[in-house]
Every structure is written in structure tokens, then in C-alpha cells.
Amino acid sequence: MMAAAGPSRPSVRPAPPPDLRPGETAELAARLGRLFGRLRTLDLAGVAPAPVFRPAAAPSPAAPGAFVAAL
Amino acid sequence: MQPFELTVADAAAAVAARTLSPVELVDSVLDRCDAVEDRLHAYVTVVADRARRAARQAEREIREGVHRGPLHGIPYGLKDLVDVAGVPTTASSRAWADRMPGEDSTVAARLTDAGAILIGKTHTHEFAYGLLTPQTANPWHADVVAGGSSGGSAVAVAAGTALFSLGTDTGGSIRIPAALNGTVGLKPTYGLVSRHGVAPLSWSLDHVGPLTRTVRDAALVLSALAGHDPSDPASVSAPAGPPASFPADVRGLRVGVPGTYYFDRVDPEVEAAVRETIGRLRELGATVTHVDPPLTEYVEATQWGLMAPEASAVHEETLRATPHLYGPDVRLLLEAGRHVSALDYLRAQRTRSLIGRAWGRLFAGIDVLVAPTSPITAARRGQETVRWPDGVTETVTDAYVRLSSPANITGFPALSLPVGRDSAGLPIGAQLIAAPFAEPVLFRVGTALEDTLPDTGGLAEVHQADIIHSASDR
Numbered sequence: 001m002m003a004a005a006g007p008s009r010p011s012v013r014p015a016p017p018p019d020l021r022p023g024e025t026a027e028l029a030a031r032l033g034r035l036f037g038r039l040r041t042l043d044l045a046g047v048a049p050a051p052v053f054r055p056a057a058a059p060s061p062a063a064p065g066a067f068v069a070a071l
Numbered sequence: 072m073q074p075f076e077l078t079v080a081d082a083a084a085a086v087a088a089r090t091l092s093p094v095e096l097v098d099s100v101l102d103r104c105d106a107v108e109d110r111l112h113a114y115v116t117v118v119a120d121r122a123r124r125a126a127r128q129a130e131r132e133i134r135e136g137v138h139r140g141p142l143h144g145i146p147y148g149l150k151d152l153v154d155v156a157g158v159p160t161t162a163s164s165r166a167w168a169d170r171m172p173g174e175d176s177t178v179a180a181r182l183t184d185a186g187a188i189l190i191g192k193t194h195t196h197e198f199a200y201g202l203l204t205p206q207t208a209n210p211w212h213a214d215v216v217a218g219g220s221s222g223g224s225a226v227a228v229a230a231g232t233a234l235f236s237l238g239t240d241t242g243g244s245i246r247i248p249a250a251l252n253g254t255v256g257l258k259p260t261y262g263l264v265s266r267h268g269v270a271p272l273s274w275s276l277d278h279v280g281p282l283t284r285t286v287r288d289a290a291l292v293l294s295a296l297a298g299h300d301p302s303d304p305a306s307v308s309a310p311a312g313p314p315a316s317f318p319a320d321v322r323g324l325r326v327g328v329p330g331t332y333y334f335d336r337v338d339p340e341v342e343a344a345v346r347e348t349i350g351r352l353r354e355l356g357a358t359v360t361h362v363d364p365p366l367t368e369y370v371e372a373t374q375w376g377l378m379a380p381e382a383s384a385v386h387e388e389t390l391r392a393t394p395h396l397y398g399p400d401v402r403l404l405l406e407a408g409r410h411v412s413a414l415d416y417l418r419a420q421r422t423r424s425l426i427g428r429a430w431g432r433l434f435a436g437i438d439v440l441v442a443p444t445s446p447i448t449a450a451r452r453g454q455e456t457v458r459w460p461d462g463v464t465e466t467v468t469d470a471y472v473r474l475s476s477p478a479n480i481t482g483f484p485a486l487s488l489p490v491g492r493d494s495a496g497l498p499i500g501a502q503l504i505a506a507p508f509a510e511p512v513l514f515r516v517g518t519a520l521e522d523t524l525p526d527t528g529g530l531a532e533v534h535q536a537d538i539i540h541s542a543s544d545r
Contacts, residue, residue: 016387016390016391016409017390017391017394019406020394020399020402020403020406021399021403024403025403025406025407025410028403028404028407029407029410029411032375032376032379032407032410032411033410033415035371035372035375035376036372036375036376036411036415036418036419037372038368038369038372039369039372039373039376039415039418039419039422040418042369042418042422042425044418044421044422044425047421047422047424047425048421048424049417049420049421049423049424050275050420050421050423050424050427
């Protein structure tokens with residue numbers, strides 16, 4: 001009996017390969033973690049992530065004619 | 072003077088006046104490649120036949136009265152992250168050894184429309200994830216690095232194997248090699264130049280921009296590149312096209328000089344050259360103000376908090392499938408980036424919001440910030456760390472990126488231009504940073520400065536030694 005057609009299931013990916021040099025990777029990851037600790041000292045209440053991906057058609061944050069005005 | 076020694080502006084004038092044909096110009100640049108490429112290794116691929124065909128077409132068009140503008144017939148190099156249909160994009164990596172793009176990137180298409188002629192694809196630090204470009208030699212001295220990641224693009228321009236080139240800049244990768252090789256490098260405002268068809272490193276920090284021999288040339292190239300592109304989700308509708316000409320006059324401009332951060336742990340010769348540059352601006356009529364750039368203590372953490380996880384996400388599938396094809400330094404960074412938590416990534420994004428707002432307020436009071444591009448000139452090959460007089464030791468890479476990454480985090484435009492040389496004869500770069508879309512201010516200040524310098528637009532005297540003993544084959 002054929003299986004009933006249903007929604008396609010996402011393919012299962014293999015686990016990532018082991019790190020090349022696990023000790024060095026862990027050391028670098030730990031160094032980055034310590035670095036990020038600095039950001040935990042900031043009061044970020046009410047701060048949203050920066051909108052770096054603006055919609056393509058959105059108006060520019062600069063006023064029209066800013067290039068000319070800058071001169 | 073040989074044609075390959077001309078600036079873009081001078082070559083464009085000669086081509087327009089028909090005193091120089093694109094065929095002569097391209098032949099001269101290809102001859103220069105033959106003469107120095109075995110020592111410099113700036114290029115992954117040189118497309119000589121294609122370039123000669125394009126030069127003959129440009130010559131025909133100009134003879135028939137079709138003139139596409141100042142880049143018509145001008146030979147250039149393209150960082151090997153940028154797609155051109157039918158020319159391999161390798162990212163200087165074995166992981167992309169067989170990658171052949173089927174279509175042009177937006178910037179390559181724009182340059183073709185402008186009549187520019189591709190000479191070849193230039194070396195990058197593998198996938199732009201590093202600041203050394205070990206395959207490529209610095210033309211000024213055999214024993215020092217080219218810088219990166221757009222090392223091949225900077226060396227090609229400095230050595231005369233391209234009149235201009237394009238690079239990418241995620242933490243300083245246009246400006247740093249520009250400074251180390253004595254060229255001009257511009258990181259435009261985030262979103263002003265399309266990244267469609269350009270291999271990403273970190274989507275929210277990546278920029279594409281020109282490397283040139285003069286500031287005027289950078290403005291000419293930016294004019295051809297800038298513009299909204301719906302294929303790049305970060306592309307913005309620029310308020311107006313950047314002008315290709317502008318007054319070299321800084322009278323009335325407000326120049327900010329950082330009292331903190333940008334002159335901390337800086338080589339004394341670099342500091343002296345940049346302070347002399349600031350003094351020159353004062354003599355030219357600018358108003359010099361001392362400022363404290365805000366939140367700089369969070370720059371390094373924010374840069375890494377954004378870049379490391381984004382780069383690991385970009386390479387997730389390839390790293391899973393073919394990890395052995397990455398160089399060990401890049402593989403280590405990509406593997407470590409997988410361990411960054413979502414909370415740390417979001418905290419970096421939110422900190423970027425704070426930094427961007429604070430820097431916006433800073434630029435309400437000044438028109439341009441002047442600082443060193445890099446705290447040191449080109450480091451010796453194999454040198455891993457820099458030790459400062461206060462006892463602090465940092466890696467060469469951390470030193471290079473320290474002063475350039477704020478403009479990646481904020482997305483503000485920044486330009487590096489050569490302002491002298493150290494006692495070893497190595498170039499020193501000064502960095503000009505302005506508010507979003509204020510590239511014309513950078514061009515004004517940069518042009519005014521280079522008009523006061525004796526060797527503006529000059530080439531490096533390419534050293535004689537072939538120092539690439541262990542050239543990477545990736």
C-alpha cells in the first residue's frame with residue numbers, strides 16, 4: 001500500500017563534524033564569552049536591535065538632498 | 072609616465088580626449104602584471120583575453136562617439152568574493168575551488184555598464200575572515216604583510232596592476248589594506264552599495280567599496296556603484312547620487328579629534344602623521360574640536376558578537392560538508408562562532424543600537440572625525456602580537472581591527488588615505504569618518520588633504536624579492 005501523500009518533512013541533517021582542534025575552539029569560544037560579558041553590564045532596557053535590514057523600498061534615513069547639502 | 076601609472080581621473084581625461092586608447096591602457100596594465108605578479112600575487116585569476124576584447128570594444132565605442140563616462144576603458148581588479156559570470160569566484164579558498172558564477176553581481180554589472188574593464192579577480196584572506204591575505208605580498212617591503220582581507224585589491228592598485236579595485240569591509244577590510252599599502256580605501260554608508268552577488272561574511276556588517284590611488288578616483292568609482300538594488304535586502308535608496316566632483320575646500324568644516332580610544336595604543340609615528348594631518352586641516356581653515364567617541368569600550372565585544380555567529384551561519388552547511396577545505400585559522404573562527412549564544416548575539420545587536428544613536432549625536436556637532444586607520448603600519452610576516460608600552464599585548468589582528476570596526480557597527484562611511492610613511496618607509500593611513508550618506512564630506516576633506524601631499528596618486532616601488540615561499544594553494 002502506498003503511503004498517503006502528506007506535507008513534506010524537512011530532511012534531517014547530520015550533526016556537524018567535530019571541531020578540528022577542540023581545545024583551541026573551546027579556548028576561543030571562552031575568550032569570546034568573556035568579551036561578551038562586557039555587554040552584560042549595559043542597561044539595554046527598552047533598546048531594540050538596530051534595524052540594519054531596512055526594507056528595500058523604505059525611505060532612506062537621510063533627508064533628500066543630503067549629499068548636496070553636505071557640500 | 073606609463074599608462075598603468077595614471078590615476079583613474081587622468082586616464083579618463085586622456086581616454087575622453089582620445090590621446091590614450093583603452094587598448095593601450097589595458098595592454099600597459101597587463102604588461103605590468105607580467106612584470107610584477109610573480110612577486111606580488113595580488114591576483115587569483117587574470118582574464119587577459121577578456122580584458123583585451125573589452126578594450127577593443129571600448130575603443131570602438133569611443134571612436135563612434137559613445138562615451139559611457141569616466142570609467143569607460145579603465146582597467147580594474149575585483150576582490151575574489153564578487154561574482155562575474157563566467158569567471159571563477161574562489162574566495163581564495165579550496166572550498167570554492169570549482170565555483171563558476173552564472174551571473175554578474177550588481178557591482179560588476181554596474182561597472183560593465185560604466186565601461187570599466189575587468190583585469191582579474193584579486194586575492195582575499197580566505198572568505199574575508201582575516202586581515203593578512205597571506206598569499207599576497209606587500210609591494211613596499213618583502214617582509215611585511217599586505218593586510219586584508221582585501222589585500223590583493225590594495226596591492227593591485229598600489230603596484231599599478233589595476234587603476235582601481237573593489238574590496239569588501241566587515242571590520243576594516245578595505246581601509247586596513249589601503250592604509251598598509253599606501254592607497255585610498257572607502258567603506259561607504261551601509262546599504263549604499265549593493266552586496267548582491269558578493270560572498271557574505273557577516274550580513275549586518277558587510278560593505279562593498281573602492282580602493283584607488285586618490286580620493287577623487289574613489290568618488291568617481293562610488294558614483295558608478297551607488298544606487299538602490301532590490302536584490303540586496305539591506306540596500307537603501309540613496310538620497311542622491313554622490314557627486315563625482317566637489318570643492319577641495321574645508322573652510323568652515325568641523326573636524327572632530329578623538330581625545331580617547333583612537334589615539335590609545337597607537338604607534339608614535341602613526342600618531343605623529345595623523346596629528347600632522349589634523350594640523351594641516353586647521354591651516355586649511357577647518358575648525359578643530361576635541362571629542363570623546365561614545366561607548367568605545369563596547370566596540371570589540373559588539374563587533375565579535377555580530378560577526379562570529381553571522382559568519383558561522385553563512386558557512387554552516389559548507390563547514391558541515393567539507394570542513395577540511397577551510398584553512399585552519401578560518402575553520403577555528405567558524406567553529407568557535409557556533410558556540411555564541413542567541414542571547415549574546417541579540418545583546419550585541421541591541422548594543423549596536425545604542426552605539427549608533429550615540430554616534431549619531433556625536434556627528435551633530437562635527438562634520439568629520441579624523442583618526443588613524445590602523446594603530447600600526449604593516450606587521451612583519453609571522454608576527455602574531457603587538458606589545459604596547461603600558462604592558463598590554465594584543466594580537467596583530469585585534470590591533471588592526473580596533474580602530475576600523477566602529478564604522479562597521481554604526482554603518483557610517485569611512486575613508487582611509489595615505490598621509491605619510493614611517494621610518495621603515497611603510498605607508499601610514501589616516502581615517503576620516505562622517506555621518507550616514509555624508510561621503511561628499513569625506514571626499515572634500517580627503518581631496519583637500521591630498522592636494523597638500525607631495526606624492527598623491529603615486530605607485531609603490533615594488534620590491535625585488537619574491538617572498539611568497541609558502542604561498543597558500545587554497
